[in-house]
Amino acid sequence: MAKKFTLATKRLAPTTRGLALTAATAVLLLTTAAMAQTEVRFTHSITGGSSRAALDAIIADFEAANPDIKIKEIVFDDDQYSNQGLITQLKSNEVPDIFFEWAGYPVQRDVAAGYAYDLSEAMAADGWKDSFSPAVWTDGAGTMVDGKPYLVPLSLDLTNTIWYNKKIFAEHNLTPPKTWDEFVALTKTLADAGETPIVEGNNEFWPLGNWAGHIAAMVVPPDEYVAAFKQEAKFDTPAFEKALNLLVDLHNVGAFNKDMQALGADPAMATFFQEGAVMHPIGSWLVSETGNLADEGFEYGQFNTPTIDPAHPLANSVIGTITGLVVHKNAPHAAEAIKFLKFLTSEPSQVKWAESGQMSPVQGVSDKAKLDEQTEAMLALMSSASAIVPPPDNKYPVPVAEAFYQAAAFAASGEKNAKDALVWLDETLAAMGKQ
Amino acid sequence: MSRATERRRSTAEWLQFGVAGAIVLVMFYPAIWMVYSSFKSNREIFRSPFALPAQWRWENLIEAWQVGGLGTLYFNSVFVTLVAVSMCVLFATAAAFAFTRLEFPGRKLMYRILLIGLLLPPPSVAIALFTQLRDMHLLNTPWALILPGAAWQLAFTVFLMRAYFISIRPDMEEAARLDGANTWEIFWHVSVPMVWPAMLTMVVLNTISVWNELLFALLFITDDAQRTLPVGLVRFSGYHSTDYSLVFAALTITTVPILILYFILQRHVIAGLTATAMD
């Protein structure tokens, strides 16, 4: 899954938070007897970082303004959330009122399975729908199914960009590369100097897979790309082979950390912040973890995947998606859930959200909020891009995307050459059948 | 049972002591490492993984306790284990008593059916059990772990309790019968005290299994408030996968009390196993 939030809570905050929580619980115990509270169950994977702090603050504001509603957060780390955490809840008899979801295919799947509440009516009221940037309601955005809105957009995600350590770049007189060849040469320089050029925590396949999806989109003719992911044509084509060979080239110059396939996404991010590697291709959510993981004075920047083929229509694209929240079709408290979501996507809440390192989908918020420089830079990158390519697992059936991710991992780790990886991919998809 | 005798040791005995000691130390070292690493800072763990902490940071433990909500996890684990193990051992003892001392229709068949449980791996029903517990409205309650937890230990427990009953001649029970005691009284006042050592062993073995159960706990519980320690630990290490000292602190807090409990009960476990003897 193009994943969203991550990692540890702040090292000091919890003590105070724990105390505050105890106090809050005590107050709650005293007040519940007098007042019947509605409990809205809200499950997500925002486990820590500045965004979790912002979310908790927004929830606290909401509860203060609506003393009859209590928001109960049920939190998993991303891998568990997308593996068992969400689905066991959706299938249980006590469904969450609100759940976190990625736009596109996952929303379609939820609608087909009868998990998602049609928000048409709610969105029409009070100009809620129009408060969002119009781009989130386009066909490709993946927030709607059959013209009906199901996903309340919460963030625009840059699914993959290449984060780099400015200090180490300077030590080796390097600057962000413009072309793929420069990128490979730069990587080789770092590897030859004994650095680990790129750290990736790929034990769940999506981190490198998202990036490989973008690389392939920049190399393979768009029609061919779409046909392959829709299982209408084979992956084993010269263009896909060329794309995977770019990863093989990186592997051959010693670009990746050796334990790529055993490392989780979070430890890989920490490795980057601890200067255990020079570059880390991952999404925009890295920003909200900086405070937890980086030492004071850690300087970093990011650059988009460099141009591979200037003639390709997507040469100047970024990879990105929308993440947001779905109300469960059988939510016991749908009205309260919608009330909370309106509050969460209101301008004051979104300003807090944006200032925690998120790109807000609500109009005007990015101008009002005091964004940090990384968020500013990502917004600039997104607005200068000629197109936004969705990550494969948000656009196409997840099993197909995951099989492609695994083929990419084969190539990047030297397990299989590009050709064999694609043959394996086609065979796997054939055995799986049409998804 | 092990009365240490201080006769002079022969060379062979010293060799035995040395080899055994070396192996045991190597095996036990990771546990010691875990405990003292939990008092270090992250930087110390990375820089000098073997060294003792420069400064014993007890605050790591306090922080892990609070951040991980370990109090709730402990409480839930204790509750689930206590109820499931008592249920399992009591039911199994009664069943083993029935299978060895009593006669009733279907006795042999029932025992054979129960033995199926010895061979089945729990994952083989995990999915069907999930939907069944959902329809019984037990998901997300301690009973989703207690009832299946006890049920899945039954076959093993009955099997060993039965072996223990067989190894003891029923003279006492027959004498009580002649004195006019009813079956219930015989079970409660004669048999249970008689097989008590085996029951204690089963309590210890079942406690280890139920306390550590992960698969069911992962699937049947989603609320933080109902979670048990093993899943809590996995989640905690997922959240804090980069914060070594915090994870070690959580590991230490959750395992050391169990280790101490074991060292206290060690004699009973070994004595009980000698009696039931797993054969």
Next chain:
Amino acid sequence: MQDRSAPISTGAANLLFAAPAMLLFATFVLLPLGASVYYAFTFWDGFSAPRWAGLANFIRALTDTTFLMSFVHVVLYIAATLVFEVTFGLVMAVLLNSDRRGFSLMRGMFFAPVVLSMSAAGVLWKFVLDYRTGLLNSTLRSVGLGDWAQPWLAQPETALLFICIVSGWKYAGFYMVIFFAALRRIPRNLYEAARLDGANGVQQFTAITLPMLKQNVIVCILLAVTGGFAGFDLFFTMTNGQPFGATEVPATWIIKQAFDQNQIGYGVALTVVLTLVVSLISIGYLKISERGNVTRY
């Protein structure tokens, strides 16, 4: 051994003593097992009415190479547990079988990992085996063997091996205690007689100890086999099937299929296949060992 003496009571009322256990067992073991067999023949998402699928799920299972490979991995794992757990446990039971001072403590220390939860063990060992900062590679680097440092859990060749080793670390103590308990019941005079006949330690072990422990060995192997097929916790916490499916075992794959990919009918069919395989192997094993006239089943 005779099964039982004359019953101290007869009559259907005695059923009450077995009833609680049988009810609990029927509800939470047999019922889901029966339901699984039915669901396995259906397409089912867990909610709507199951649709009859005939053998489709089973045919798919037989062409699911990851699933088939998961059995290869679990068999390798079981083979390794027989060495690292049962055999090592037996050796340690003999080695730790002494009344001398210190041995009781050593037995306790050797058994200690058994009481840790698998998830705690998995988390701990992930830190030990981490490529960049783990204890093992740090040790190698500190003694100048940095070239030997490997990403142990990232290489298909070593990942399964290390899971087996950790499993051995965790469970050898369990088998040691069982064998130790059995060793205590072997009459001392057997050894004394052998010693008078001039038998050395190894000869005593093969001529007396092993035959006396035969019963325990059979039970321990059965436990290792059925326990091995149920293996989930360690695989889940350490690698969850990675790298490239090299540590995928039936339990981890089943959970992925049924919950990850939201196809309960197929996942259940895989559980039925697993149940069949384990039952056939166990029953076959017991039949063979029964022929040796040793079990009491």
